Structures are given as C-alpha cells and as structure tokens.
Amino acid sequence: xxxxxxxxxxxxxxxxxxxxxxxxxxxxxxxxxxxxxxxxxxxxxxxxxxxxxxxxxxxxxxxxxxxxxxxxxxxxxxxxxxxxxxxxxxxxxxxxxxxxxxxxxxxxxxxxxxxxxxxxxxxxxxxxxxxxxxxxxxxxxxxxxxxxxxxxxxxxxxxxxxxxxxxxxxxxxxxxxxxxxxxxxxxxxxxxxxxxxxxxxxxxxxxxxxxxxxxxxxxxxxxxxxxxxxxxxxxxxxxxxxxxxxxxxxxxxxxxxxxxxxxxxxxxxxxxxxxxxxxxxxxxxxxxxxxxxxxxxxxxxxxxxxxxxxxxxxxxxxxxxxxxxxxxxxxxxxxxxxxxxxxxxxxxxxxxxxxxxxxxxxxxxxxxxxxxxxxxxxxxxxxxxxxxxxxxxxxxxxxxxxxxxxxxxxxxxxxxxxxxxxxxxxxxxxxxxxxxxxxxxxxxxxxxxxxxxxxxxxxxxxxxxxxxxx
Amino acid sequence: xxxxxxxxxxxxxxxxxxxxxxxxxxxxxxxxxxxxxxxxxxxxxxxxxxxxxxxxxxxxxxxxxxxxxxxxxxxxxxxxxxxxxxxxxxxxxxxxxxxxxxxxxxxxxxxxxxxxxxxxxxxxxxxxxxxxxxxxxxxxxxxxxxxxxxxxxxxxxxxxxxxxxxxxxxxxxxxxxxxxxxxxxxxxxxxxxxxxxxxxxxxxxxxxxxxxxxxxxxxxxxxxxxxxxxxxxxxxxxxxxxxxxxxxxxxxxxxxxxxxxxxxxxxxxxxxxxxxxxxxxxxxxxxxxxxxxxxxxxxxxxxxxxxxxxxxxxxxxxxxxxxxxxxxxxxxxxxxxxxxxxxxxxxxxxxxxxxxxxxxxxxxxxxxxxxxxxxxxxxxxxxxxxxxxxxxxxxxxxxxxxxxxxxxxxxxxxxxxxxxxxxxxxxxxxxxxxxxxxxxxxxxxxxxxxxxxxxxxxxxxxxxxxxxxx
Numbered sequence: 019x020x021x022x023x024x025x026x027x028x029x030x031x032x033x034x035x036x037x038x039x040x041x042x043x044x045x046x047x048x049x050x051x052x053x054x055x056x057x058x059x060x061x062x063x064x065x066x067x068x069x070x071x072x073x074x075x076x077x078x079x080x081x082x083x084x085x086x087x088x089x090x091x092x093x094x095x096x097x098x099x100x101x102x103x104x105x106x107x108x109x110x111x112x113x114x115x116x117x118x119x120x121x122x123x124x125x126x127x128x129x130x131x132x133x134x135x136x137x138x139x140x141x142x143x144x145x146x147x148x149x150x151x152x153x154x155x156x157x158x159x160x161x162x163x164x165x166x167x168x169x170x171x172x173x174x175x176x177x178x179x180x181x182x183x184x185x186x187x188x189x190x191x192x193x194x195x196x197x198x199x200x201x202x203x204x205x206x207x208x209x210x211x212x213x214x215x216x217x218x219x220x221x222x223x224x225x226x227x228x229x230x231x232x233x234x235x236x237x238x239x240x241x242x243x244x245x246x247x248x249x250x251x252x253x254x255x256x257x258x259x260x261x262x263x264x265x266x267x268x269x270x271x272x273x274x275x276x277x278x279x280x281x282x283x284x285x286x287x288x289x290x291x292x293x294x295x296x297x298x299x300x301x302x303x304x305x306x307x308x309x310x311x312x313x314x315x316x317x318x319x320x321x322x323x324x325x326x327x328x329x330x331x332x333x334x335x336x337x338x339x340x341x342x343x344x345x346x347x348x349x350x351x352x353x354x355x356x357x358x359x360x361x362x363x364x365x366x367x368x369x370x371x372x373x374x375x376x377x378x379x380x381x382x383x384x385x386x387x388x389x390x391x392x393x394x395x396x397x398x399x400x401x402x403x404x405x406x407x408x409x410x411x412x413x414x415x416x417x418x419x420x421x422x423x424x425x426x427x428x429x430x431x432x433x434x435x436x437x438x439x440x441x442x443x444x445x446x447x448x449x450x451x452x453x454x455x456x457x458x459x460x461x462x463x464x465x466x467x468x469x470x471x472x473x474x475x476x477x478x479x480x481x482x483x484x485x486x487x488x
Numbered sequence: 489x490x491x492x493x494x495x496x497x498x499x500x501x502x503x504x505x506x507x508x509x510x511x512x513x514x515x516x517x518x519x520x521x522x523x524x525x526x527x528x529x530x531x532x533x534x535x536x537x538x539x540x541x542x543x544x545x546x547x548x549x550x551x552x553x554x555x556x557x558x559x560x561x562x563x564x565x566x567x568x569x570x571x572x573x574x575x576x577x578x579x580x581x582x583x584x585x586x587x588x589x590x591x592x593x594x595x596x597x598x599x600x601x602x603x604x605x606x607x608x609x610x611x612x613x614x615x616x617x618x619x620x621x622x623x624x625x626x627x628x629x630x631x632x633x634x635x636x637x638x639x640x641x642x643x644x645x646x647x648x649x650x651x652x653x654x655x656x657x658x659x660x661x662x663x664x665x666x667x668x669x670x671x672x673x674x675x676x677x678x679x680x681x682x683x684x685x686x687x688x689x690x691x692x693x694x695x696x697x698x699x700x701x702x703x704x705x706x707x708x709x710x711x712x713x714x715x716x717x718x719x720x721x722x723x724x725x726x727x728x729x730x731x732x733x734x735x736x737x738x739x740x741x742x743x744x745x746x747x748x749x750x751x752x753x754x755x756x757x758x759x760x761x762x763x764x765x766x767x768x769x770x771x772x773x774x775x776x777x778x779x780x781x782x783x784x785x786x787x788x789x790x791x792x793x794x795x796x797x798x799x800x801x802x803x804x805x806x807x808x809x810x811x812x813x814x815x816x817x818x819x820x821x822x823x824x825x826x827x828x829x830x831x832x833x834x835x836x837x838x839x840x841x842x843x844x845x846x847x848x849x850x851x852x853x854x855x856x857x858x859x860x861x862x863x864x865x866x867x868x869x870x871x872x873x874x875x876x877x878x879x880x881x882x883x884x885x886x887x888x889x890x891x892x893x894x895x896x897x898x899x900x901x902x903x904x905x906x907x908x909x910x911x912x913x914x915x916x917x918x919x920x921x922x923x924x925x926x927x928x929x930x931x932x933x934x935x936x937x938x939x940x941x942x943x944x945x946x947x948x949x950x951x952x953x954x955x956x957x958x
Contacts, residue, residue, distance in 0.1 A: 067772055072646040073779035096784035096809025102722050102754045103810060107671040108817045117631050117820060131628060143620040146829060150616035156609050156797035158601060161587050176542040186656065190823035201577040202672045202694060218821045224672060252572050284572045302537055309543035314566035327626035329828040339566025340573060347578045350587060351688045352822070353660035357830065358799040359616060374534075 028055055028065035036074050039085040045075065047082070109221035112214040112442030124434030125468035126459035130262065130324065130411055133459045136383055137327040141372040142363060149362035159355045162346055163334075167365045171320055171334040174294070175306045181338050183346050184356050187331040188292055188321035190349075192216050195288055195317060195335055196253070197223045198348035205249045207285075209237035209256040211263050211414060211443040211452070216255050216290060229445035230254070234405045236261070236268030239275045246283040253286050258307050260293035260410025263443045263454035267408060273310050280315055286341065287311075289318045293410040295325040295377050298385035303409055314338040317345070322364055324411070324458070325380055332356065332364040384411060387457035387465065394469035395455075399476065411458035414440065416450050420483050421476065423451035430475035435468050498525055498535035506544050509555040515545065517552070579691035582684040582912030594904030595938035596929035597861075600732065600794065600881055603929045606853055607797040611842040612833060619832035629825040632816055633804075637835045641790055641804040644764070645776045651808050653816050654826050657801040658762055658791035660819075663689045665758055665787060665805055666723070668818035670695055675719045677755075679707035679726040681733050681884060681913040681922070686725050686760060699915035700724070704875045706731070706738030709745040716753040723756050728777050730763035730880025733913045733924035737878060743780050750785055756811065757781075759788045763880040765795040765847050768855035773879055784808040787815070792834055794881070794928070795850055802826065802834040854881060857927035857935065864939035865925075869946065881928035884910065886920050890953050891946065893921035900945035905938050 028051075035045065046054070051062050066083055069075040076086045119128035126133065149155060162168065163184025172182045185191040192215060200206065202224025208217065210229040220227050230237055230245045237256055245251065256276070258268035268276065280287050289307045297303040308318040314337070321333035335345055349355075367373060388407045395404060395415065403416045417423060423439040430437050440452025453472075460468060498521075505515065516524070521532045536553055539545040546556045589598035596603065619625060632638065633654025642652045655661040662685065670676065672694025678687065680699040690697050700707055700715045707726055715721065726746070728738035738746065750757050759777045767773040778788040784807070791803035805815055819825075837843060858877045865874060865885065873886045887893060893909040900907050910922025923942075930938060 070772065071775055072643070073775055074646070095782065096811075098754060099756075099784060099809045099811050102756065103669065103814065106668075106814055106817075108668050108814055108821060110817050110820055113824075114631070114817060114820050117628070117824070120628055121630070134627065137626055139626045142626050146620035147617040150613040150620070150833075156607055156612050156799045157604065158587070158590055158798035160591070161584070174541065176544065186823050186827075189821075193822050197692070198576075198578050199573065215821075215824075222667070222818065222821045284568060286569075286572065302540065305541060305543055312565065314569060328628035329626045331823070331827045339569045341566075341569050344573065344576055344578055347576075347580050347584060348692065350580055350584050351578060351659075351685075351692045352663050353656050353801070354583075354587070354685075357656075357801045360827065360830070363620075 024057055024061050025064050025068070028057055028061055029068050031055055032065055032069055033074060036069065036085045041085055043085045045083040045085070107222060107224065109218060111218040111221055112439075113218045115442065116214060116438055119436045119438060122431060122436045124436065125464055125471065126436050127455045127457070127468055127472070128436030128438050129459040130456045131328045131459055132324070132380065133461060135461065136380055138367065138372065138376045139327065141367055141376070142327055142330060145366040146359065146363040149359045149366060152362055155359050155362065157358060159358045159361060161350050161355045163356060164358065164361045164365065167332075167361050168334075170365060170368055171336065174320065175308050175318060175336060177308065177336045181336050181342060183335045183342070183349060184361060185333045185335055185349060186353070186356050187323045188290065188319050188333045189215050190352065191319045191321070191333050191335045192288070192290065193219045194348040194352050195319070195345050196220055196225065198345045199253055199286060199341065200225055205251045207242070207245050207249070207251045207254045208445060209254070209261070210445055211440070212255065212445070213257065213262045213290065214442040217445070220255075227445050232261075232266055234266050236266050236272055237276060239272055239279060242276060242279050246279065246285065251283070251285060253288065254280055255288045255290065257290045257292065259291060259303050260296060260407065262292065262410070263412045263440070263452075264414035265405060265407035265410050265412055267304060268307070270304070273307060277307070277310055277315060281313055285315070287316045289316050291318050291320050292324055294320055295380070296384060296411055297381055297409045298388065299378065299381040301381070301409060308336060314341070317341065322368065325377060326367065330360070330364060332360060383462070384409075384457065386462050387460065388413070390462045390465040391455060391457050391469070394466050398469050398473040402476075411456050413455045413457070414443070415453045415455055417452060417476070418480070419450050421451055421480055422483070423453055425479045426451075426453060426476050429479050430472050433471045433475050435471045435475065437472060494527055494531050495534050495538070498527055498531055499538055501525055502535055502539055503544060506539065506555045511555055513555045515553040515555070577692060577694065579688060581688040581691055582909075583688045585912065586684060586908055589906045589908060592901060592906045594906065595934055595941065596906050597925045597927070597938055597942070598906030598908050599929040600926045601798045601929055602794070602850065603931060605931065606850055608837065608842065608846045609797065611837055611846070612797055612800060615836040616829065616833040619829045619836060622832055625829050625832065627828060629828045629831060631820050631825045633826060634828065634831045634835065637802075637831050638804075640835060640838055641806065644790065645778050645788060645806060647778065647806045651806050651812060653805045653812070653819060654831060655803045655805055655819065656823070656826050657793045658760065658789050658803045659685050660822065661789045661791070661803050661805045662686050662758070662760065664818040664822050665789070665815050666690055666695065667693045668815045669723055669756060669811065675721045677712070677715050677719070677721045677724040678915060679724070679731070680915055681910070682725065682915070683727065683732045683760065684912040687915070697915050702731075702736055704736050706736050706742055707746060709742055709749060712746060712749050716749060716755065721753070721755060723758065724750055725758045725760065726777075727760045727762065729761060729773050730766060730877065732762065732880065733882045733910070733922075734884035735875060735877035735880050735882055737774060738777070740774070743777060747777070747780055747785060751783055755785070757786045759786050761788050761790050762794055764790055765850070766854060766881055767851055767879045768858065769848065769851040771851075771879060778806060784811070787811065792838065795847060796837065800830070800834060802830060853932070854879075854927065856932050857930065858883070860932045860935040861925060861927050861939065864936050868939050868943040872946075881926050883925045883927070884913070885923045885925055887922060887946070888950070889920050891921055891950055892953070893923055895949045896921075896923060896946050899949050900942050903941045903945050905941045905945065907942065
C-alpha cells in the first residue's frame with residue numbers, strides 16, 4: 019500500500035543517505051532500496067522523484083541515481099543584486115512597522131484591528147463554511163466581483179451595482195486606484211495627517227505626496243485651494259469620516275467647498291471611507307462625500323476588514339464614469355479577481371442578522387474604549403493634547419515640544435505597550451511629535467494600565483530630552 | 489421584535505413614500521409611521537437611518553425627516569474625466585479578453601483553468617471549512633505568509649522558508665515583483681511567445697517589453713545575448729517549463745547558458761513556473777531553473793491556482809538576497825497580506841493525501857486531452873501547425889499565412905468555441921497568426937466537436953481572406 023507517510027519516511031532515509039554520501043556517489047539500486055526499507059517499488063520511485071525535484075539527487079537514465087552537487091550558497095553571493103537593484107521604487111512609509119506592531123506582545127494601542135473578543139470569528143466561520151460548499155465556490159469570479167456583493171456595497175451609499183468594484187480590502191483598492199489614475203512623477207494631495215498605507219502606495223508608484231493640513235473639522239479649504247494653485251495635482255486623498263489618525267470629521271459646511279475646489283481643478287477625490295461602520299453606538303456617521311457629488315469626482319473606498327476581522331479581506335471601490343473602467347482594468351492586472359469563497363463569506367455575513375449585531379457590538383465597545391482612553395490620558399498625561407474621537411478607532415496624541423515620537427514609541431514598546439509613532443502619518447516637517455493611539459485592539463479594562471505605562475515611557479524620554487523640563 | 493426582514497419591509501415602504509413625494513417634503517412623524525406600518529420605534533428608526541445613509545432622506549434635528557434632492561446624474565456629467573485622466577497607464581494586453589473568454593458558453597478552448605470536473609472542489613470545501621474554524625483563522629497573517637505554507641513551497645523546489653513569500657496567485661506575484669525591481673521606463677526582456685498577464689503587469693508599470701523569441705527548446709540564447717547587448721535590460725521573464733502559450737520546455741543544454749548570459753548582464757530572471765504541477769501523468773517535469781542558480785539571479789513564481797481551482801488564489805515568490813526584501817515590501821504596500829483562512833486551506837490541502845491524488849488526476853486528464861486535441865487538429869486542420877505539448881495546458885496553433893487570428897477567434901466564438909487570439913501572447917509584429925488553445929477546461933469527449941467547429945470557423949475566415957486559397 020502506497021501512502022504519504024511511507025513515502026515521507028523513505029524520503030527521510032534517502033535524504034540521510036544523500037547527506038552522508040559524496041557528490042556523485044551512486045545510490046543503491048531501486049530493488050536494494052526496496053528490500054532495505056521494506057517498501058514497494060512505487061514508494062521508492064516517488065521518494066526518489068521528490069529528492070530529484072528538490073535537486074538533492076540526479077538521475078541519469080540507464081546509469082542510476084546519484085548524489086548531486088551540494089549548493090552551499092555564500093552570503094556574499096547576492097551582493098551584485100545591490101548594484102543591479104539601484105534605488106528602490108518601493109517605499110513602505112512605515113506600513114511595515116505598523117504590521118510589526120500588531121504582532122507585539124503586551125497592550126495593543128498600536129494596531130487598528132479589532133481584538134479577538136470583538137472580531138466576528140464565529141459568524142465568519144459559519145459563513146465561510148457554507149460559502150466554500152456552494153456549487154460554484156471555487157470557479158473564477160467576474161473580475162469586478164459577484165453581483166450580490168456589488169449591489170450590497172452600492173446600497174450602503176446609494177450607488178448602482180455597476181459603479182462598484184470588489185477588492186481585497188482597502189489597501190488593494192488604494193493601490194489600483196492611485197496607479198490607474200496617475201503615472202509616476204505626478205503630485206497627489208493628501209489631507210494630513212493621513213494613513214501611511216495610502217502614502218506607501220503613492221510613493222511606491224512614484225507619485226509625490228503633498229500635504230494639505232486639516233484641523234478637527236477636516237481638511238482646510240483655503241490650504242487646499244493654495245495647494246491646487248501651486249501644483250498640477252489631479253488627485254486629492256481624504257478621509258472625511260473619523261480620519262486615521264486624528265479622528266477628524268469633515269465639517270458639513272466644508273463638504274461643498276472641498277468638492278467645488280476639486281471640481282475647478284479638474285481633480286478626482288479618493289474618499290477613503292474606512293470607518294463607515296465604526297461609528298460609536300447611537301451615533302450615525304455623516305454620509306459619504308459620494309452623496310454630495312454630482313460630477314463623478316468622488317471615488318469612494320469601503321472595507322469590511324476593520325469592522326469584521328483582519329483576515330476578511332474584502333473592500334470596494336465605488337466610482338462613476340471612465341475612471342471606473344480604468345480602475346477595473348488595473349485590478350485585473352494587479353491580481354485578476356477576489357476569490358469567490360471570500361466574497362460569498364462576506365455577502366452571507368453582511369446580508370444576515372449577524373451584520374447589524376456586529377456593527378452594534380463594535381460601536382458600543384469603541385465608544386466605551388474611546389472614553390476610557392480619553393479619561394486615562396487626561397489623568398496621566400496632561401502635558402499631551404488630543405481631540406476626543408467622535409467615532410472610528412484612532413486618537414492622535416500631540417507630544418510636548420522637543421519630545422521625539424519614535425523615542426517614546428520605542429520606550430513604550432519596551433514597557434509592553436505598542437503605539438505608532440506619529441511621523442508615519444505626516445508628510446514633511448512637523449511642529450510637534452505625535453503618537454497614534456488605536457483603541458480597536460485593547461479591552462477597556464486594560465486601558466488605564468496601558469496608559470500608565472505609556473506615561474512612564476514618555477517621562478523616561480522627557481528626562482533624557484535636552485532642554486525639556488517636565 | 490426587531491428583525492432584518494421587518495426593517496427591509498419598512499425601508500421599502502419609506503422608499504416608495506420618498507419616491508412619490510416632492511423634494512423637501514416632510515415625512516410623517518415616527519409615531520405615525522409606527523402606527524401606519526404596524527412596527528415598533530426601533531424598526532422605524534433603523535429604516536429611516538438606512539435611507540438617510542443612502543441619501544434618499546435627510547434629517548434636520550428637531551424638525552423631522554425630509555425627502556432629499558434626487559440626483560439625476562447625466563451621462564455627460566463625467567466627460568471632464570477624459571480630460572483629467574489623460575493617456576492611460578493601464579494596459580491589460582488582452583488579459584481582460586481572456587477573462588471574458590472564460591465566461592463564454594459552449595466549448596472552452598480559451599481558458600487556462602480546469603473544468604469543474606477536474607477541480608478539487610470537494611476537498612477544498614472540507615479544507616476551507618476547517619481552516620475557517622481555527623482559533624486564529626481571522627486574525628492578521630504575517631505579511632510574508634504563514635510559516636507552514638512558506639516551508640511547503642520552499643520544500644517543493646529546495647528553497648528555505650525565509651526565501652518564500654506567499655501571494656494571492658501568480659498574477660499578484662508578478663505584479664509585486666516587476667514593480668519592486670524596476671521603476672517605470674525600463675526595458676524588460678520576455679521569452680516570446682509569452683503570458684499576457686505578465687505583459688500587462690510590465691506595461692501597466694511603465695516598463696517596455698522587448699521580445700526574445702524562442703523555439704520548441706525555449707528561449708534562443710544567441711538572441712538573448714543580442715537583446716542584452718542592445719538594451720540596458722536588468723530583467724528577463726521566462727517560463728522554462730511548459731510555457732504558456734506554446735508549451736515549450738527550456739532544453740537542458742540551454743539552462744546554464746541562459747543563466748550565464750543573464751549573470752554577465754547583471755540581470756534578474758523571473759521564472760514563472762506556473763506549470764510545476766501540470767506535468768502529464770508519469771512524466772516528471774524538469775526541475776525549476778532555481779535549482780541551477782548559485783548567484784541569487786532567479787526569482788521563481790509558483791501558483792496553486794492552476795492545479796486546484798481558480799478561486800484558490802495562493803501562490804509564492806521565491807528569491808534570495810536583497811531582492812527578496814524589496815519584493816516583500818512591495819507586497820505589503822500592494823495588499824498587506826493573504827487572508828489566513830485562504831492560506832490554511834491551501835496548506836491543509838497540499839500537505840494531505842488529497843494533494844498527490846489531485847496532481848495525479850490532473851496529470852492523467854491533461855495527457856489524455858492533449859493527445860485528443862493533437863489528433864483532432866491533425867485531422868481537421870492539416871494546414872495549421874503546432875508542437876505537440878509535453879506537459880501543461882496549452883498549445884500554440886500556427887495559422888496559415890494571411891489568416892487573421894482575431895477574425896478566426898471571433899468566428900469560432902460565434903460557433904460556440906472559445907479560443908484566444910495569438911496576438912495577445914506576442915510582442916510586436918509576427919510572421920504568422922496563431923491561436924492559443926487550452927485543454928484545461930474541456931472534457932476529452934468534447935474535443936473532436938470543438939475542433940470541427942474551430943475548423944469550420946477558420947475555413948469561413950479563409951474564404952473571405954484576400955489572396956488566400958484554401
């Protein structure tokens with residue numbers, strides 16, 4: 019009987035034989051190996067085949083099987099690559115550091131993802147299990163996504179299904195969108211502070227990010243007007259609702275003005291509406307900017323990842339007109355389509371009763387956590403300032419002047435609190451350092467301890483800071 | 489009791505009310521709506537909230553709810569976009585057409601994906617169901633992939649786990665790799681004919697594809713040498729094993745020569761090893777070029793999608809040295825990571841007995857189909873020539889001179905046979921037209937009929953072709 023475990027065993031035996039043999043040494047015949055290892059000819063052949071595929075053995079037809087030249091690769095072997103590679107087109111802009119933060123032990127004020135207790139794991143498992151068993155589950159998907167899911171995303175903001183393109187979360191959506199609209203070398207305006215993932219996409223595509231600072235009411239229209247006057251930008255990137263990192267909300271009276279300024283500049287607006295379902299309990303988030311747009315200026319990006327779970331990677335780009343065709347084409351080039359089982363898992367979850375239960379549970383927990391975080395910061399770190407969040411998962415803590423954000427984040431990490439240095443969320447020089455604190459991944463009861471440790475870390479840095487008296 | 493169906497019903501009623509009302513008309517009070525619709529206050533509030541989110545209604549605090557201005561978007565509204573967008577950086581190079589072919593009814597000689605009968609659907613469903621229920625299933629994944637899956641891919645070709653990066657299929661792998669290595673404006677050498685998905689990635693990244701023609705034994709070394717001499721290319725893209733579209737295999741004696749030419753040019757080789765598990769029954773495919781490489785020149789791309797199912801989107805990039813760090817960084821920027829349940833589904837399937845059973849079943853069917861296709865073509869289309877495939881899923885049929893590939897493909901499509909025009913697989917001008925015929929998605933018993941119809945289509949085109957006597 020040929021089974022995988024017997025093949026595995028024989029592979030192990032043959033590998034030992036090869037390791038102990040000299041290069042070019044001939045292996046015993048298949049018949050000898052059968053007898054010695056107590057297995058049939060098929061098992062021996064399969065095992066030999068696997069080691070030949072690995073390059074550990076070579077077969078010379080009619081002559082037998084031999085130990086192949088061992089490849090001991092020197093570390094210096096790849097030095098030529100540095101010359102060949104030249105300057106890197108890739109700029110992670112801190113996104114890689116944020117992902118590393120997520121994996122750090124201790125208290126999690128660094129990650130923007132929900133903690134396991136808030137994730138929709140059980141419901142997702144049930145939905146995924148059914149999705150994987152559908153008759154068409156493993157066939158290819160229409161490249162724009164399955165119709166049910168396109169309709170659902172469209173309904174959320176009042177768009178038609180044909181204006182919706184399904185993507186693997188919002189990162190893939192940002193990547194395809196920026197690169198579809200602009201070739202390398204063009205400027206892109208960013209409402210700042212902003213999300214490092216969007217900066218990483220723009221920089222890695224060869225775009226030049228230009229900051230347009232905002233306040234608690236979102237981007238400042240007069241600065242936006244100046245930015246268009248000084249650049250030939252054709253794209254503005256903005257998070258009007260509960261922006262990452264500072265939680266700002268574009269004020270009602272600024273919405274029309276922003277649309278108008280962009281329309282006069284002939285520019286698109288990428289609306290990264292990542293927090294659509296991260297409103298606090300009993301608060302309805304403002305509608306997306308999409309709904310105020312009569313000219314096809316706004317390209318809205320939605321994602322289910324934040325409110326459900328990091329590994330439910332489903333999002334959408336919503337746009338009208340020729341720009342939609344172009345983004346759809348880029349998505350095909352980027353990775354063809356989102357796997358059907360993933361899309362069916364998403365549609366099953368969002369169209370059932372579990373969806374509103376999840377949104378409510380998350381909204382309740384976020385409200386509670388934001389309040390606890392605000393109270394703890396006011397108590398422990400009165401020298402720092404912040405705008406209390408009205409929704410979403412982030413707060414942008416302004417550090418006292420002269421205190422380095424990276425130093426505090428590193429010091430906090432050593433004490434077991436993950437926080438993100440503010441520099442990743444900004445473009446160019448800043449008056450003061452910041453930390454982004456996210457309360458998506460930390461339980462309310464852990465917040466006071468985490469903030470105490472953060473205060474300890476900050477005070478330790480302050481003591482060492484030249485010219486800074488606490 | 490508030491449930492989703494009653495909310496849906498009330499949403500429907502309110503939508504009708506809004507549709508029949510004038511813009512700015514006030515809706516009845518919540519209490520009146522409750523009585524009229526026979527539901528509780530929560531249901532009415534939720535339904536109103538949904539229509540407010542859609543933009544169908546507006547709420548003015550203290551005043552009530554009103555029908556909002558209807559947005560009737562004119563088709564001409566988005567004409568400005570064409571000016572703003574300018575020339576497109578996106579070039580699908582026929583990849584979009586190939587995806588459309590997959591969805592066409594009738595006989596499938598166009599798609600490179602397995603037909604439902606050969607797909608591993610049942611096994612995948614079981615694996616996915618278990619993967620979705622793992623305790624960590626919905627958490628984020630390490631950005632490079634889960635360790636078990638990296639090890640598995642590495643073992644297949646004799647690479648260490650740290651040299652393996654998990655990607656969403658090979659398209660995402662090609663995209664991240666090309667863009668990580670070269671900024672826009674650089675030439676890339678392609679062994680031709682080649683895969684349109686790779687061309688689409690290069691062109692959409694602003695690279696300039698240069699053809700290096702091959703024959704039945706793969707790329708021609710003397711032309712490769714000339715191409716490096718005439719360009720500053722630092723990248724060669726090649727499919728050494730069962731190339732798509734022509735099924736060619738890089739001959740043993742050319743492997744060292746190709747590596748050597750590229751090494752002298754300081755160039756990387758992207759080895760798109762898409763057909764690693766598409767060898768015919770009882771035939772061991774040649775080892776990947778990776779195994780002959782002592783200098784970290786070769787970047788090998790593997791994919792499980794072809795041998796398992798289109799919607800199992802899992803692949804890997806395997807590389808050594810600094811180039812690996814750079815590709816990994818680009819993957820983070822592109823879409824962060826591959827969802828955990830997808831990776832766990834893959835590892836469960838490939839590490840169990842189902843894997844070798846699937847590879848055997850596919851290898852048996854492909855051998856049979858390739859033989860049937862070859863026989864039918866020899867019988868029905870003696871005026872066309874082709875190299876009989878030795879593995880993989882494709883055959884490149886050379887048309888008689890003067891016969892247009894697109895015309896034949898269109899004509900065949902009308903008769904119910906999907907085939908891919910050869911022009912998508914080439915770069916620049918060609919001496920003769922070709923069709924790519926794939927036998928992955930057609931049952932053996934359907935092949936004779938499909939080829940008869942194809943012959944009919946070709947003869948119809950030939951009769952209309954000027955100067956062509958059949």
